Amino acid sequence: MSFARVRALVVVGLLAALALVFVVVALVRDTQRDAGAAGGCPEGWPLADVALRESKDVKLNVLNGTDQPGLAGKIADDFRNRKFQVKKTGDQKNKIDDVALLRYGPKGVGSAHLLRAYFLDDAKYEYDPKRKDDTVDVVLGGSFQQLATTTEVNQSLGDLGSPIAPPGSCPAPVED
Structure with a gap:
């Protein structure tokens, strides 16, 4: 395998890992998880x-x-x-x-x-x-x-x- 091919695979691997980290952080910090559901509804409201x-x-x-x-x-x-x-x-x-x-x-x-x-x-x-x-x-x-x-x-x-x-x-x- 040539050096250029190895370098390309390393760059693609790093980009994939970075994308995975970004998705996980976005899901963990999601502030709209309960949007549209009754999760944030004041007590007693129908x-x-x-x-x-x-x-x-x-x-x-x-x-x-x-x-x-x-x-x-x-x-x-x-x-x-x-x-x-x-x-x-x-x-x-x-x-x-x-x-x-x-x-x-x-x-x-x-x-x-x-x-x-x-x-x-x-x-x-x-x-x-x-x-x-x-x-x-x-x-x-x-x-x-x-x-x-x-x-x-x-x-x-x-x-x-x-x-x-x-x-x-x-x-x-x-x-x-």
């Missing part, structure tokens, strides 16, 4: 389910917050046709002028995020940290016209990005 749900896994109640009779039933049928699990329909005493109002708790964060896309992110939302179920209440308002098409929903989801934990909650670890 864990928010931030996994984006498919429509077949979303449970919702559709409420009519307008003077238009039968609106909740009609829109509930639209949601059923899109494979949502509609639990209840009915009227709400308080009328709202917005497009819609989404009410949900920590277990419904991912579901509410999907529903925001069906209203093209024009719906208002109310997060209740004490709510224990994963159902989202959809209150239709006076400015509501129709649900978004599949293409519009996909575009809106792209614009919205990933669900995030609401203030006062921590993201629950996402299962693969």
